[in-house]
Amino acid sequence: MLTKGPKGTKDLLPQDSYKWHYVENIIKELCDSFGYKEIRTPVFEHTELFERGVGDTTDVVQKEMYTFEDKGNRSITLRPEGTASAARSYIENSLYADPQPIKMYYLISCYRYEKPQHGRLREFHQFGIEAFGSKRPSIDAEIISLAIELLNRLGIVNLDLNINSIGCPKCRKDYNDKLKVYLKDNLEKLCKTCHDRYEKNPMRILDCKSERCKEITQEAPVLLDSICDDCKEHFESVKSYLDGMNIRYNIDTGIVRGLDYYTRTVFEFISKDIGAQGTVCGGGRYDGLIEELGGPSTPGIGFGLGLERLLLTMEAQGIYIPKPEPFKIFIANLGIKADAKAQTLVQELRKEGVSAEKDHMGKSLKAQMKYANKLGVHYTMVLGDDEINSGKAALKDMQTGETQEILIDELLDVLKMI
RNA sequence: GUGGGUAUAGCUCAGUUGGUUAGAGCGCUAGAUUGUGGCUCUAGAGGUCGUCGGUUCGAUUCCGAUUAUCCACCCCA
Secondary structure (H helix, E strand, O other): OOOOOOHHHHOOOOOOOOHHHHHHHHHHHHHHHHOOOEEOOEEEEEEEHHHHHHHHOHHHHHHHOEEEOOOOEEEEOOOOHHHHHHHHHHHHHHHHOOOOOEEEEEEEEEOOOOOEEEEEEEEEEEEEEEEOOOOOOOHHHHHHHHHHHHHHOOOOOOOEEHHHHHHHHHHHHOOOOOOHHHHHHHHHHHHHHHHHHHHOOOHHHHHHHOOHHHHHOOOOOOOHHHHHHHHHHHHHHHHHHHHOOOHHHHHHOOOOOOOOOOEEEEEEEEEOOOOOEEEEEEEHHHOOHHHHHOOOOOOEEEEEEEEEHHHHHHHOOOOOOOOOOOEEEEEEEOOHHHHHHHHHHHHHHHHHHOEEOOOOOOOHHHHHHHHHHHHHEEEEEEEEHHHHHHEEEEEOOOOOOOOEEHHHHHHHHHHHHO
């Protein structure tokens, strides 16, 4: 137990961290060019924020939160997603008083008590963006286009973009009533899960995979056909902006996001390459959220993108991630005096921005060379008594095997020249 | 929360129809004439065969439980 991380967690090991840095750096550049600035909020929040924001009937809130009481008897929860915190901060810091829209992004860890499987962990990582203050459909399209651009820059292909509109709270209530009337006669024929869904979230029944439920819902009214004129117009406009940007999408009238705050535009990016948990990115509009949390009535839209799932997709598609640059030079040494000199030299090189390494294991010269080879260094230099006394040493190119004699004092200049 | 699979070396996996000292490849460490890597060869270290219990003269092997892990449902990123 002591030497085993908690269930559903995964260490990122030193030899793999460059993969995450690669993706994170591309994300940062991308957000920069789109004008989204980073926000950092705490890992934990008051439990009530998620109950109110995400919705206390959702699975996430009802059975997946890491909630505990702190020593001051406050109920605290490890964030299960990022939007609620961003919204809280927007209100708390009066960002609504600044010129709108407020555009932000975050790279965070999230926590949900779930049963782990492929593409699903208890601690997972999200890249998310949020735009507060604009109700116009062009911002919906911009948010989607940012995700598209990220996938393009990473070289990911074969992700389906599905979009839908789930209307405003008013059209959704009307629709739910309509749907319940339709389903009422067949209530007993639905699977157990859907039977439960009938009261809780009838729209989810449309998404059920059981054949019987599919049959029953085949003729059910479609939400997209039932939304109000304003919502319809908004959706049409989003689509035409996407068309204008050459973004291909499917309209999936079955998309029902599992968090309560969503309104109007909702969308998902699905990967077929990573098993059952294929939703790499999911998001949508949340025009009621800020007000629900006690702020001024403010529209907003954003998405969350699962970094583990993104990396899994890249791996499945065989996308190459550039490996970090190896050391420029390894300075091997023999004897106490040479070791001290090597230590000094390495420090001087590093100070000047030249990556350098030496032995710290007391290895034999041969073993040091082997080690240097394994590190993939460009050059090696051997220091022994002879070199210390003469002030000259052989600089060896590990690719060609060629050596050239140089003055030890000029090592930095020589390395900077090649 | 429900269902199914798996558990032998650091990693990937053989294997024992129940029987003395449990194997391979890779990796790691050391060596193949004096102070030079890659290729090759040799040697070494490393496992209470996930844990507990049962059957048995004897269990790593059969049975049960438990834990971990993987996959799917559910849910979502």
